[in-house]
Amino acid sequence: MIQILIFSLITAIVFFIAGKKFWRIRRNILLGQAKDVSGDVGQRLKNMTLVAFGQKKMFKRFIPALFHLFIYVAFLFTTLELVEILIDGFTGHHRFFATILGGFYTFLISFVEGLSVLAFIATVIFLSRRNLLKLPRFTKAEMLGWPTKDGNLILIFEIILLVAIFTMNGADTVLQNRDVAHYPDIGNLLVSSWLGPMLFDGLSTNTVIIIERIGWWMHLLMVYGFMLYLPFSKHLHIFLAFPNVFYASLKPRGEMENMESIMNEVKSMMGLVEDTPVDDDMSELPSFGAKDVFDLSWKSLMDAYTCTECGRCTSVCPANQTGKKLSPRKIMMDVRDRVEEVATKIDLQEEGCKIDKEKTLAKDNFDDSKSLFDYISKEEIHACTTCNACVEACPVMIDPLEIILDLRRYEILTESAGPTDWMPMFNSIENNGAVWQLPNSRAEWKDS
Amino acid sequence: MEDQLINVPLYADVIAAGKRPEILFWVGCAGSFDARAQKVSKAFAKLLNHAGVDFAILGDEEACTGDPARRAGNEFLFQMSALQNIEVLNGYEVQKIVTACPHCFNTLKNEYPALGGNYEVIHHTTLLHQLFEEGKLSVEGGNFKGKKITYHDSCYLGRVNGVYEIPRKLLEQLDVELVEMKRCKTNGLCCGAGGAQMFKEDEPGDKRINIERVEEALETGAQSIAANCPFCLTMLGDGLKEKEQQEKLNVYDISELILQSIQ
Ligand code: SF4
Ligand code: SF4
Numbered sequence: 001m002i003q004i005l006i007f008s009l010i011t012a013i014v015f016f017i018a019g020k021k022f023w024r025i026r027r028n029i030l031l032g033q034a035k036d037v038s039g040d041v042g043q044r045l046k047n048m049t050l051v052a053f054g055q056k057k058m059f060k061r062f063i064p065a066l067f068h069l070f071i072y073v074a075f076l077f078t079t080l081e082l083v084e085i086l087i088d089g090f091t092g093h094h095r096f097f098a099t100i101l102g103g104f105y106t107f108l109i110s111f112v113e114g115l116s117v118l119a120f121i122a123t124v125i126f127l128s129r130r131n132l133l134k135l136p137r138f139t140k141a142e143m144l145g146w147p148t149k150d151g152n153l154i155l156i157f158e159i160i161l162l163v164a165i166f167t168m169n170g171a172d173t174v175l176q177n178r179d180v181a182h183y184p185d186i187g188n189l190l191v192s193s194w195l196g197p198m199l200f201d202g203l204s205t206n207t208v209i210i211i212e213r214i215g216w217w218m219h220l221l222m223v224y225g226f227m228l229y230l231p232f233s234k235h236l237h238i239f240l241a242f243p244n245v246f247y248a249s250l251k252p253r254g255e256m257e258n259m260e261s262i263m264n265e266v267k268s269m270m271g272l273v274e275d276t277p278v279d280d281d282m283s284e285l286p287s288f289g290a291k292d293v294f295d296l297s298w299k300s301l302m303d304a305y306t307c308t309e310c311g312r313c314t315s316v317c318p319a320n321q322t323g324k325k326l327s328p329r330k331i332m333m334d335v336r337d338r339v340e341e342v343a344t345k346i347d348l349q350e351e352g353c354k355i356d357k358e359k360t361l362a363k364d365n366f367d368d369s370k371s372l373f374d375y376i377s378k379e380e381i382h383a384c385t386t387c388n389a390c391v392e393a394c395p396v397m398i399d400p401l402e403i404i405l406d407l408r409r410y411e412i413l414t415e416s417a418g419p420t421d422w423m424p425m426f427n428s429i430e431n432n433g434a435v436w437q438l439p440n441s442r443a444e445w446k447d448s
Numbered sequence: 449m450e451d452q453l454i455n456v457p458l459y460a461d462v463i464a465a466g467k468r469p470e471i472l473f474w475v476g477c478a479g480s481f482d483a484r485a486q487k488v489s490k491a492f493a494k495l496l497n498h499a500g501v502d503f504a505i506l507g508d509e510e511a512c513t514g515d516p517a518r519r520a521g522n523e524f525l526f527q528m529s530a531l532q533n534i535e536v537l538n539g540y541e542v543q544k545i546v547t548a549c550p551h552c553f554n555t556l557k558n559e560y561p562a563l564g565g566n567y568e569v570i571h572h573t574t575l576l577h578q579l580f581e582e583g584k585l586s587v588e589g590g591n592f593k594g595k596k597i598t599y600h601d602s603c604y605l606g607r608v609n610g611v612y613e614i615p616r617k618l619l620e621q622l623d624v625e626l627v628e629m630k631r632c633k634t635n636g637l638c639c640g641a642g643g644a645q646m647f648k649e650d651e652p653g654d655k656r657i658n659i660e661r662v663e664e665a666l667e668t669g670a671q672s673i674a675a676n677c678p679f680c681l682t683m684l685g686d687g688l689k690e691k692e693q694q695e696k697l698n699v700y701d702i703s704e705l706i707l708q709s710i711q
Contacts, residue, residue: 060634254554254608258562259523266527272535289521318638323654383651386519386643387603392634408521421648422520429525433511433532434477435647442475443507445486446456446493 007089007220014224021231025305028343031363032298037247044246047397052245057395061312064129067122071158074119075238077112078161078223085220095172098186106187113169113191116162123158130155137311140320142330147309150233157229161222168215170196171208178205183212240306241396247299248397253388256405259288262413289409292371293339294363296406303398304335313390313400319383326383328390328400334375335403342366372407381407382419454493459504459540469504471575472537474547474556477512478678484685485548485678488701492548492572495707499584501575503546509536513555520644527563530555534565548572548703550604550677551642557609571605573615573676573702580621590709593623597705598670600629600661600684601636602677615676618702622709627668637661641679662687666697673699 050056055072058065087096098105130138130151138151169192175183177197200208230236237244267273290296313328314320320327345353345368349361353368384404391399412418428437462469473493478485496503511529518526537545545567547553557569579585597619605611612633619626631637640650640657650656662684665673675681681699688694700708 252558252609254604255558255562256518258559259527262523263527263531263563266524266531270528270531270535272531288523316635318640318657318660319651319653321637322657322660324651325653326651379651382648383653384643385603385638385640385645385657387638388607389603389635389638392607405519405521408519409523410521412521413523418521419648422522422644425516425644425647426520426522426525429512429514429517429529433529434481435512435516436477436481438481440481441508442480442510443456443458443505445475445480445489446454446505448486 001092004090004092010221010224011086011089014227018227018231021228024343024347025231025236028339029298029301029305031294031339031342032296032301033294035297035299037299039250043250044248047248048242048246051395051397052241055395057393057397060393067125070115070118070122071126072238074112074115077108077115078165081112082223085216085223089220094182095184095186098184103187106189109169109186110188110190113166113189116165117191120159120162123155123162127152127155127159137315140311140314140327140329142327142333143309143311147234147333150235151309154226154229154233154235157222157226161219161226164215164218164222166192166195166215168212168219171200171212171215173197174200174203174208175205175212180205180209234307234309237306237308237396240302244302244306245397247302249299249399253391257402259409261286262288287410288413289411290372290403290406291410291414293335293342294366295410296335296403300335300399300403300406301339303400303403304332304339306396307332307336307398308396309333310395312393312395313398316389316393318385318387318389324380324383325377326380328404331376331380331400331403332398335372338372338375341370342368376407378411378417381411452494452497454490455497456493457504458507459542460507460509462504463540468541470502471544471546472540472542473503473505474545474549474552475505475510476547476549476552476678478682479548480510482678482682484681488548488678488681488703491701491707492703495576495579495585495703495710498710499579501579501584506536513552515551515555516644516647518555518559519642520647530560530563530565534560534563537565537567542567544568544570546570546572546575548676548678548701550602550609551679554604554608571609571611571676573605573618574611576703576706577614577618580618585706585710587622587706587709590622592672592705592709595624595672596627596668596670597624597672597674598627598629598665598668599632599674600639600665600676600680601633602675602680603636603638603642605676606636607634615674615702618706619674622705624705627670629664629668631664637664639677639680639683641683646679646682656687656690658683658687659690662691662693662697666691666693671697672705673697674702674705675699676702 055065055069058068084095084097088094129135169189172183173189173192173196176185200211293301307329309329311329317326317328346361353366354361355365355367359365381404384401386401388401391401424437425435428434459469459472473496475489479489511533513533514526514529517529545556547556550571553569553571556567576585599616599619601612616626637660638657639661673684675684681701684699688697688699
């Protein structure tokens with residue numbers, strides 16, 4: 001009875017806090033600009049099935065993809081197990097589905113055990129890859145400190161979780177063999193049926209019952225810990241990968257977002273349209289492109305929360321590979337960090353950040369005199385060749401290039417700044433219709 | 449065939465004569481003004497003449513597509529250039545466009561529709577491939593038969609527009625021995641020119657991107673790099689010069705390789 005009470009209390013608290021955290025992330029993503037994501041739902045579902053669920057793009061690098069798949073599938077099934085844990089926890093049953101599903105239950109649990117062994121191996125390999133092999137993409141500048149800890153922590157979590165599962169099942173099989181009441185026989189399990197007796201056979205029934213309970217609670221607490229930890233971690237991708245791939249652009253990759261307002265202005269300048277009603281009240285100068293997270297689309301912000309920090313993008317970026325400061329992964333991490341900074345200030349309702357002191361601090365009433373440019377330098381965004389290698393490489397269909405180009409647009413259009421080298425090119429396109437300033441005719445080549 | 453005279457009519461003249469060219473050859477800034485790329489324009493025009501394709505160019509009625517301006521962030525300038533071009537193209541009721549520049553190709557094909565310019569746009573490698581298929585071009589044991597050639601995927605033809613196989617099929621027509629670089633196709637390494645990098649100095653780093661790329665090309669032991677983009681031609685050519693390897697490895701546009709094989 002006490003167990004049920006404690007369980008219910010912990011579960012309620014965990015779900016409440018986790019719910020709040022996830023709701024906060026939703027609000028943060030919506031700090032971004034509206035974006036049209038209409039279009040072929042069938043195609044979107046297909047992308048989601050293949051890329052998020054099927055991990056299609058992961059498999060461009062086969063071996064890590066395979067190990068990642070073990071952990072992923074084990075995770076999916078552990079989540080299913082959670083349903084049983086919840087029922088058992090609230091009702092005081094033990095293995096609620098065992099009697100209902102019979103032999104299939106034995107199969108399912110054995111299957112999960114097999115997966116868990118594979119996941120265990122994969123986790124150990126990933127840990128050594130990060131810490132012993134020191135793959136360059138895991139040790140770049142932006143990975144110093146928390147990101148590296150985050151990567152390791154979750155793998156250690158995973159190992160504890162797996163140990164808990166085997167402790168729980170192993171002790172359980174010993175109890176089943178001894179026909180202890182409350183522990184009905186669920187048949188032979190793939191791993192625990194030999195591992196359990198091997199470890200616990202010499203112990204008294206009471207001790208084994210305690211061990212089983214410890215395994216069960218440890219398992220539960222790891223899962224709950226994970227739920228609370230997720231919102232602060234790159235591991236949010238296990239949920240966000242799905243909507244992120246679903247909402248990924250279906251437009252041709254080479255098409256930049258058309259800026260309608262500028263198009264219409266140029267059209268009326270060129271006399272291409274009937275007089276459009278001009279907005280005479282130009283008290284505020286219009287701002288173009290992105291200076292802060294509010295100017296990016298919500299999809300870019302979701303991208304930032306989805307980023308797994310795997311560095312596949314950075315490892316193929318030509319600028320990064322030749323020693324430039326630009327790293328598409330860093331762009332994503334910077335955007336997330338800035339969103340978090342803004343969100344924290346909004347949570348605290350910091351007086352100093354309000355533009356209009358009368359109103360609440362919110363997306364359209366926010367100025368902390370900082371911006372994305374405090375995180376991302378001009379030097380970084382100037383180095384991009386728009387080669388799309390990062391876009392191609394990302395396993396969860398993140399588009400770092402869109403953010404880079406939005407920042408460039410702000411710099412050029414709103415600040416009228418930018419690399420001085422570009423000025424002659426701009427001038428000659430404007431005056432000469434060509435990227436170079438030459439007196440010749442455009443058709444001269446054919447006669448030369 | 450290389451010295452053959454070329455016949456490149458102006459679109460306006462053809463229209464004035466009451467006819468309508470089948471296809472517009474969009475030459476682009478590089479193809480019009482850059483000395484190296486001009487050679488590609490000529491080679492391609494000669495192949496079109498040879499295959500009997502009815503085409504014309506806009507000449508001074510053509511302006512920059514606006515790609516470098518747009519990718520630098522200058523949307524205003526892009527719109528000005530693009531809308532002006534669309535005026536001309538729609539005025540002539542142009543239906544089909546071919547271009548030897550993947551940046552022009554991408555912008556005309558993917559970006560002009562949102563501004564009211566809808567055309568069928570193909571890259572010159574695609575048109576050349578069609579001409580081979582139709583038997584209008586053919587090569588019998590040409591200059592490059594059995595020679596080791598490596599192919600450089602430009603970002604805007606390859607990764608951005610998904611054209612990887614057609615240029616390789618063209619090289620097959622020439623019977624070359626195609627040797628791939630370590631990074632190719634979806635994983636191909638940029639030459640370093642895109643996103644308006646062509647028009648400015650690099651940011652500080654260890655190396656220029658074009659050097660990284662030509663080093664990879666040199667590793668293949670090929671005698672030529674086949675390219676499909678005027679900016680790649682410049683970048684790779686410069687890279688080889690800087691490494692003083694231009695004798696060992698040269699850079700050609702695929703149309704030049706075909707032209708040299710045909711004579
Ligand atoms: S598009 Fe820009 S950021 Fe992305 S890989 Fe290419 S150069 Fe790097
Ligand atoms: S943007 Fe994509 S490829 Fe780059 S680190 Fe994030 S998840 Fe990995």
